[in-house]
Amino acid sequence: MKLDVEDKEDRLFIKIGGQLLYSEADNFKEEVLPKIGQHSTVTLDCEHLQFIDSAGTGAIVRLWKECRMVGAELELIRVIPEVQKLLHLTRLHQLAKVTGIDDAA
Amino acid sequence: MSENDINLQVFDFGDLKDIDSCLAAVKKLQKQLDSERKIADKKEKLMSQSLQESKQMSSHLQQITQALAKERKAAIEKSETERLLWKLIERINSSFDLEHILQSTVDELGHYFKVDRCGIIIPSYKTSKNLVREYASGEWKRKKETYSQVSLSALYRTVTETLEPLIINDTLTHELTAGNLGEDLRSILMVPLVQYNDELIGVVYLHQCRTQRNWTEHELSLLQAAAGPIATAVEKSKLFSKAKAWASREKLLNRLTSRIRGTLNINVILERTVAELGQALQSSRCFINIIDHKTTREKLSHEYSANNIEPIGTGKENPLIINKMAERSEEYISISNLYKEPRLTKLSNKEIEQLYKTKAMAFLAVPISFQRNLFGWLCFHQCNVPRNWTSEEIAFIQSAASQVGVAINQAEMVSKLSEYQTKISRELKQAAQLQSILLSAGADTNKNLPIAVSYHPHHNVSGDFYWVTELAPHIIGILIGDVSGKGPAAALLTGYIIGEMKGLLENQETSWHPEAFLTALSDSIFEQNQASDFYATAWYGIFNVLEGKVICSNAGHPSPCLMNENSINRIEDEPGVPLGLLSVNDAIGTYVVKEFKLNPSDRMIIFTDGLTEQRELDGKFLPEAWLLDTLKSHTKYKLTELPEEIIRQLNIVSKAAPADDDRLVVAIEMPENNIIELTDDSQDYINNKIKAILEDAAIHGLPKNLEASLKLGLVEAIYNSFRHGASKAKDQDKKITLGWWIKESSISCTIKDPGPGFNWHKAIQSKSMLKDVDITSEGGRGLPLLFEIFSKVCWNPAGNEIGLTMNW
Numbered sequence: 001m002k003l004d005v006e007d008k009e010d011r012l013f014i015k016i017g018g019q020l021l022y023s024e025a026d027n028f029k030e031e032v033l034p035k036i037g038q039h040s041t042v043t044l045d046c047e048h049l050q051f052i053d054s055a056g057t058g059a060i061v062r063l064w065k066e067c068r069m070v071g072a073e074l075e076l077i078r079v080i081p082e083v084q085k086l087l088h089l090t091r092l093h094q095l096a097k098v099t100g101i102d103d104a105a
Numbered sequence: 106m107s108e109n110d111i112n113l114q115v116f117d118f119g120d121l122k123d124i125d126s127c128l129a130a131v132k133k134l135q136k137q138l139d140s141e142r143k144i145a146d147k148k149e150k151l152m153s154q155s156l157q158e159s160k161q162m163s164s165h166l167q168q169i170t171q172a173l174a175k176e177r178k179a180a181i182e183k184s185e186t187e188r189l190l191w192k193l194i195e196r197i198n199s200s201f202d203l204e205h206i207l208q209s210t211v212d213e214l215g216h217y218f219k220v221d222r223c224g225i226i227i228p229s230y231k232t233s234k235n236l237v238r239e240y241a242s243g244e245w246k247r248k249k250e251t252y253s254q255v256s257l258s259a260l261y262r263t264v265t266e267t268l269e270p271l272i273i274n275d276t277l278t279h280e281l282t283a284g285n286l287g288e289d290l291r292s293i294l295m296v297p298l299v300q301y302n303d304e305l306i307g308v309v310y311l312h313q314c315r316t317q318r319n320w321t322e323h324e325l326s327l328l329q330a331a332a333g334p335i336a337t338a339v340e341k342s343k344l345f346s347k348a349k350a351w352a353s354r355e356k357l358l359n360r361l362t363s364r365i366r367g368t369l370n371i372n373v374i375l376e377r378t379v380a381e382l383g384q385a386l387q388s389s390r391c392f393i394n395i396i397d398h399k400t401t402r403e404k405l406s407h408e409y410s411a412n413n414i415e416p417i418g419t420g421k422e423n424p425l426i427i428n429k430m431a432e433r434s435e436e437y438i439s440i441s442n443l444y445k446e447p448r449l450t451k452l453s454n455k456e457i458e459q460l461y462k463t464k465a466m467a468f469l470a471v472p473i474s475f476q477r478n479l480f481g482w483l484c485f486h487q488c489n490v491p492r493n494w495t496s497e498e499i500a501f502i503q504s505a506a507s508q509v510g511v512a513i514n515q516a517e518m519v520s521k522l523s524e525y526q527t528k529i530s531r532e533l534k535q536a537a538q539l540q541s542i543l544l545s546a547g548a549d550t551n552k553n554l555p556i557a558v559s560y561h562p563h564h565n566v567s568g569d570f571y572w573v574t575e576l577a578p579h580i581i582g583i584l585i586g587d588v589s590g591k592g593p594a595a596a597l598l599t600g601y602i603i604g605e606m607k608g609l610l611e612n613q614e615t616s617w618h619p620e621a622f623l624t625a626l627s628d629s630i631f632e633q634n635q636a637s638d639f640y641a642t643a644w645y646g647i648f649n650v651l652e653g654k655v656i657c658s659n660a661g662h663p664s665p666c667l668m669n670e671n672s673i674n675r676i677e678d679e680p681g682v683p684l685g686l687l688s689v690n691d692a693i694g695t696y697v698v699k700e701f702k703l704n705p706s707d708r709m710i711i712f713t714d715g716l717t718e719q720r721e722l723d724g725k726f727l728p729e730a731w732l733l734d735t736l737k738s739h740t741k742y743k744l745t746e747l748p749e750e751i752i753r754q755l756n757i758v759s760k761a762a763p764a765d766d767d768r769l770v771v772a773i774e775m776p777e778n779n780i781i782e783l784t785d786d787s788q789d790y791i792n793n794k795i796k797a798i799l800e801d802a803a804i805h806g807l808p809k810n811l812e813a814s815l816k817l818g819l820v821e822a823i824y825n826s827f828r829h830g831a832s833k834a835k836d837q838d839k840k841i842t843l844g845w846w847i848k849e850s851s852i853s854c855t856i857k858d859p860g861p862g863f864n865w866h867k868a869i870q871s872k873s874m875l876k877d878v879d880i881t882s883e884g885g886r887g888l889p890l891l892f893e894i895f896s897k898v899c900w901n902p903a904g905n906e907i908g909l910t911m912n913w
Binding site: 019021022023024051053054055057058059061062064065082085086089090091092094095 | 786787788792813816817820821824828875876878880881882883884886887890893
């Protein structure tokens with residue numbers, strides 16, 4: 001898993017690549033969650049996120065919870081179809097705004 | 106010279122000499138004269154006496170002569186009578202044809218009596234018709250229509266009423282005929298033909314035309330004498346006709362009876378019955394009125410009508426009006442002449458009108474019944490003429506009606522049986538469908554399993570049964586059995602066994618232990634089967650597809666065959682007592698568990714005794730060797746087609762003999778498996794292993810769009826095993842075994858961890874569906890995702906081995 005977190009004024013921009021699996025889920029939370037502050041939006045750019053499992057979805061739920069606590073909005077952008085399918089299966093699109101890679105284009 | 110002779114004395118006048126001599130001579134002469142006178146008187150008296158005697162003799166002779174002449178005449182007459190009678194008797198004896206006899210008789214009598222006409226009338230000889238035959242000479246011949254009217258004459262009535270001869274020497278003066286006869290008929294002699302019991306049979310008559318004739322006593326007595334043989338001939342002919350009619354009716358009755366016994370087609374029987382009865386009795390109509398028991402209405406079901414007789418019409422409602430005229434107790438209803446029927450008053454005008462419409466004058470109706478059950482009436486009409494239904498005819502029709510009753514009863518029974526049979530066969534079909542559904546559910550296992558089944562039931566519903574179930578993805582439970590007997594009862598027990606079996610398969614304490622499974626199943630059948638003597642044989646085995654291990658127990662069932670490239674053998678599984686014969690206490694320890702090893706491509710053939718107890722056409726059992734020989738020659742045969750091929754071979758070796766029993770074959774094969782061990786839970790390591798599986802699946806046709814799902818499922822399952830299983834094991838045991846096999850469009854995987862397992866029953870009860878997971882929860886999506894991705898998810902009883910199957 002690759003993470004690149006960029007603080008852009010009131011937006012926290014997180015680029016994630018590789019796979020967000022059980023083995024990486026704790027790393028993801030440890031890396032990202034502390035950086036959530038006075039942002040109005042947290043954007044998770046999933047363009048390079050190739051794969052995610054149930055532990056990965058759990059990590060995203062945790063991220064959404066943190067955002068909610070600070071009043072920030074979580075959005076997942078440029079999600080590839082395979083990942084987007086799982087997000088819909090697990091209904092995460094009801095928590096965060098999810099746009100696919102094709103939608104962004 | 107006799108003293109009566111006259112003694113003439115010569116008187117000599119010369120002797121007269123004196124007066125005295127003269128006186129003396131005179132006195133002498135007087136004396137002589139007196140004497141002569143006396144003699145003459147005496148002679149005269151004698152002569153007179155003789156004459157008287159002669160006269161008397163002559164008279165006597167005359168009397169004798171007259172008597173002799175009379176006797177001679179009588180003898181001649183008697184001889185003539187006898188000759189005539191003999192002639193008649195001879196003629197009568199030479200034939201049974203009464204019409205022929207009568208014709209020759211009138212011809213004979215006509216010639217003999219030298220009359221102008223001679224005739225015989227036999228009233229109501231056949232049905233209501235008179236039989237009349239007449240001889241006539243020359244100009245006195247008459248048309249049949251004319252002389253047939255003789256029976257209507259007053260003379261005929263006189264004779265038939267008095268049974269005395271009628272002698273009319275001159276019709277012009279006789280009180281019965283004077284002024285009444287228009288023709289030139291002058292003398293009539295009519296004699297009744299009377300049977301020995303004074304029953305009138307007919308009349309014979311002689312006519313003398315134009316010239317008057319005095320009938321002599323002899324002629325009368327001769328005609329009376331001739332009447333005897335004629336009456337006998339008529340009686341004989343009547344008896345002969347009766348016997349012939351009786352024989353023909355018996356024949357008809359026999360034909361009817363055999364037809365009724367020979368066919369169940371009631372319509373054909375009744376149609377031909379009315380036609381034959383109608384013709385046999387020469388009736389105008391013969392029909393059958395059937396009573397509808399629900400409505401009590403009568404309908405004409407079958408009808409025969411003679412030529413020129415209008416049929417009433419089948420299928421029409423046709424109430425039998427005449428039965429209103431009869432008493433309930435009467436065994437039949439007979440009307441000889443409707444127009445003279447006194448009981449007609451019992452009917453309404455409308456009903457009488459309806460009867461008249463049929464144009465029938467004589468009616469006969471005989472009930473058709475069987476064991477006091479009235480089905481209808483066998484009816485006859487005689488149209489336009491009256492008819493006396495004889496007791497023989499009625500008895501015959503009653504016999505026929507009785508047979509028709511049997512036929513109808515038989516048809517009703519057949520109909521009921523057929524209805525029952527239809528119902529039974531419908532129920533059997535339903536039972537068969539139900540059984541098929543029950544069994545097909547058993548066959549509807551993961552198509553990825555290396556199992557093939559062929560099932561040929563002997564009946565619609567059979568006694569053989571089988572069940573194949575995945576205890577785990579690579580663990581297959583196989584049950585095969587045979588209920589004693591066949592048909593619905595066996596099918597019911599089969600159904601019961603299947604129901605019980607399902608329960609036992611749900612219970613891991615029995616489903617994973619063949620001996621416990623069979624013991625529990627036997628006990629269940631034993632409890633339910635106290636009232637009958639059913640039992641079942643069964644074989645239950647558990648096949649581990651990955652390891653090629655089979656553990657099994659046998660309850661009196663034929664032992665399966667083990668096939669590999671080099672050998673074919675019956676496995677030695679020590680069959681125990683069939684199911685249902687022992688209670689659980691008695692059955693404990695009855696069934697032993699046997700274990701067998703199958704190498705990749707090895708096969709096991711499990712079957713019922715329909716394969717080993719098949720007879721050949723000559724009734725001998727096929728030697729069991731045929732099965733082993735067949736398997737030997739089919740080691741490379743495609744698994745899915747092998748069971749059907751085995752049954753096909755059985756048909757060949759038994760020379761297509763009919764199957765004696767259900768035929769059921771289950772074949773399993775040890776597949777080529779892939780087994781790897783996972784020792785590291787790092788992402789790259791696991792990704793590589795999963796990649797290998799995905800590539801294998803892709804080669805076997807896994808669609809691209811399912812790859813991510815399969816990967817996700819495997820990732821979830823593998824990480825679960827590491828997280829919940831391997832993490833709890835000792836270091837040296839922290840490896841996970843992953844096996845998979847792909848068959849057709851299906852992949853099955855098993856993932857086994859070294860951990861203690863988990864209570865998967867409880868876990869899947871609470872959250873097996875993604876929609877049930879709280880979306881704000883950070884965990885709990887793993888299991889629901891597995892159920893979402895895979896078509897089958899299951900665990901071993903311990904919960905440390907998961908099986909996953911994905912179909913595409």
